[in-house]
Amino acid sequence: EIHEMAMDNNVMRMRQLKDGLPIAKGAQAELKPGGYHVMLMALKQPLTAGEQVPLTLTFEGPDKKTFTREVKAPVRALGAAPTGGMGGGMPMQHKH
Incomplete structure (x- = not known):
């Protein structure tokens, strides 16, 4: 799932972008902690930081x-400080 972190009434909130992330022709979108990011759900086994x-x-x-692109994403520890790239960055409970 693609998620977004955004301020809402002075509170940082995370929400799923149910319709995906719109990217205008010629524009770029960066996936990183604290902004747009990939959230992996219902994993069959735990991931290891690093x-x-x-x-x-x-x-x-x-x-x-539609077309696809293969990428490799680094796994970070939950609650790790944002360093760029894909992954989560803020410890929080997340439910759908």
Whole structure:
């Protein structure tokens, strides 16, 4: 899932972007702790800080055609200070 961290009435909140992350033609979107990030749900086994996990990102163009890109994302310890890249950065309870 793609999630966003944003201030709401002086409180930092995380929310799922149910329709994905819109990226305008020619624009960029950065996935990083404290902003837009990938949230892995219902894992079959625990991840270890420091390892890298393969992810497949799916993109949809204005013509509704989709394409994918393979990436490797670093795993960080829960509550670790943000350092850039993908992953979580703030300790919090998260429920859907």
